[in-house]
Structures are given as C-alpha cells and as structure tokens.
Amino acid sequence: MSTTDIVYLPEDPAHDPAIEEINAEAFGPGRYTRAAYRIREGGPHDAALSFVAVTAAGEVVGSVRMTHVSAGAGSALLLGPLAVRPQFKNVGIGRRLVKLAIEAAAAAGPGAVLLVGDAPYYGPLGFARLPPGQIVMPGPVDPHRMLGLELAEGALAKLAGPLVHRDMAA
Ligand SMILES: CC(C)(COP(=O)(O)OP(=O)(O)OC[C@H]1O[C@@H](n2cnc3c(N)ncnc32)[C@H](O)[C@@H]1OP(=O)(O)O)[C@@H](O)C(=O)NCCC(=O)NCCS
Numbered sequence: 776m777s778t779t780d781i782v783y784l785p786e787d788p789a790h791d792p793a794i795e796e797i798n799a800e801a802f803g804p805g806r807y808t809r810a811a812y813r814i815r816e817g818g819p820h821d822a823a824l825s826f827v828a829v830t831a832a833g834e835v836v837g838s839v840r841m842t843h844v845s846a847g848a849g850s851a852l853l854l855g856p857l858a859v860r861p862q863f864k865n866v867g868i869g870r871r872l873v874k875l876a877i878e879a880a881a882a883a884g885p886g887a888v889l890l891v892g893d894a895p896y897y898g899p900l901g902f903a904r905l906p907p908g909q910i911v912m913p914g915p916v917d918p919h920r921m922l923g924l925e926l927a928e929g930a931l932a933k934l935a936g937p938l939v940h941r942d943m944a945a
Contacts, residue, residue, distance in 0.1 A: 781868060783875055786825040786840070793835035794827065801858035810914030811855055811891045815842050817940025824852065824879040828859070828868045836863040839872040841880060843941035844889065846910050849933030850941065851887040851923075852880045873900050877924065886930025889938070891920050900924075911937045 786794070798806060806812055820840040828837035837859040844853045854876055859868045877900070880888050890897065891912070894904060902922040910921060925931045 780831045781828050781836070781863075782831075783871060784827055784829055785879075786822040786827055786838070788822075790827050790835050790838070794838040794840075797835065797838050797858045797860060798856050800860070802856065806856070808914070809891075810912040810916045811853060813913045814844060814853060814938060814940055815840075815855075818842070818942030821852070821883070824876060824883055826872050826875045826879075828863070828872060836860040837868045837872055839876045841876050841888075843885065844938055845934075845941050845944040846938045847933065847935035849887070849930065849935065850885045851889045851930070851934060852876075852883070852885050853938075854880075854888050854890040855892070857890075857892070869896075870900060873897070877901070877926075881926045884927075886925070886927030887934065888924045888926065889934070890922050891916050892922060894919065894922060897922050905931070910934055913937070913939075 820842040824841040826839050827835045829835055839857045842853045844851055857869060877888060901924045904919060905921045905923045907918040923931050
C-alpha cells in the first residue's frame with residue numbers, strides 16, 4: 776500500500792460507524808473507562824477539526840478526533856482518540872492525522888493541544904510533558920503521558936486544575 780492512495784478528509788457523520796470500529800479494534804472495551812474518554816463524554820467532539828484517512832476504495836482506515844476542553848482560565852483542544860487500522864500502520868498515516876489536527880487547531884484558536892499518550896511518538900510532533908499536577912484528569916493517568924503543545928504563547932500556562940469538556944465549564 777502506498778500513502779499516495781490515502782486521502783485525508785475532515786470528519787463527516789457518515790464516517791461514524793467506521794470510526795467506532797477502528798477505536799474498538801485499537802482500544803477494546805476498556806476505552807470507556809479511560810480518563811480522556813470521560814472528558815469526551817461531557818459533550819461532542821469538533822468534527823471540523825477531526826480527520827479521517829480514507830483509501831481510494833472509500834474505506835476509513837484512520838481517525839483522529841479533537842474535543843474542546845478547559846481547565847481553570849485556559850482552554851485547549853484534547854487530541855484523541857488517534858487510531859489506525861493494523862494493516863495500515865507504519866506508513867505515516869497516524870503522524871499525518873496528528874499534523875492535520877494541529878493545523879486545524881491552530882486556525883481554530885484555543886492556543887494549545889493536549890493529549891494522553893506516548894511521549895516517544897508525540898514528542899517529534901511537538902508535544903512535551905506537562906508539569907505533573909498542572910492539570911487534573913477525571914481518573915488515573917500516568918503523568919509522563921500527559922502531553923501538551925503550545926500554539927499561542929502562554930496558552931499552556933493558563934491551564935490549571937480539573938480538565939473538563941468545554942460544555943461542562945462553569
Ligand atoms: C499509535 C498509532 C495511531 C500510530 O499510527 P501509525 O499510522 O502506525 O503511525 P505512523 O506510521 O505515523 O508512525 C509509525 C512510527 O511510530 C512508531 N510508534 C507507533 N506507536 C508508537 C508508540 N506508542 N510509541 C512510540 N512510537 C510509536 C512506530 O514504531 C513507527 O516508527 P518508525 O517510523 O520509526 O518506523 C497506531 O499504532 C495505533 O492505532 N495504535 C493503537 C491505538 C493507539 O495506541 N493510539 C494512540 C493513543 S495515544
């Protein structure tokens with residue numbers, strides 16, 4: 776498979792069943808108990824900032840979603856879930872999806888992107904560990920996996936305390 780056969784599109788409701796399958800395959804039933812999932816339960820993700828990777832035959836093989844969140848005086852986008860179908864891994868689809876999501880976030884304005892994930896994967900894409908305790912997740916998270924990317928100066932420093940879906944913010 777060549778990456779030139781893959782197109783990247785903003786997410787559309789028609790992609791929902793395939794995205795659900797990809798996430799079930801990647802994360803299993805345990806995904807519903809993850810701290811990031813609990814935040815995403817607070818409201819919808821932003822489909823305009825979320826992307827899918829689609830084959831020439833129209834099969835959705837990768838997905839990244841972005842959700843508006845806030846913590847204290849700060850706001851950000853929470854990146855995830857990110858998943859790529861096993862047969863399509865390691866050809867750059869995941870990285871491309873993350874880059875598209877970051878570009879869309881930069882245009883959308885919140886000034887920072889957060890995620891819970893592996894620093895060795897996301898570090899080269901610009902993410903760095905947040906100071907432990909700066910952000911409080913609604914469930915256990917390894918502090919080494921709490922990562923952030925600043926798009927506007929000072930945006931990360933404004934984030935403090937419990938991280939919630941923007942719709943849940945006081
Ligand atoms: C993680 C995931 C999205 C990467 O997608 P992908 O399209 O295969 O990624 P890319 O092709 O852009 O990058 C592949 C590279 O990242 C590396 N990589 C993949 N997962 C990694 C991880 N968790 N930590 C460090 N490196 C990782 C691969 O070894 C490969 O390295 P190479 O380029 O040196 O060969 C995909 O493996 C997946 O769906 N995993 C299951 C779900 C998951 O863990 N999602 C992330 C949650 S934070």
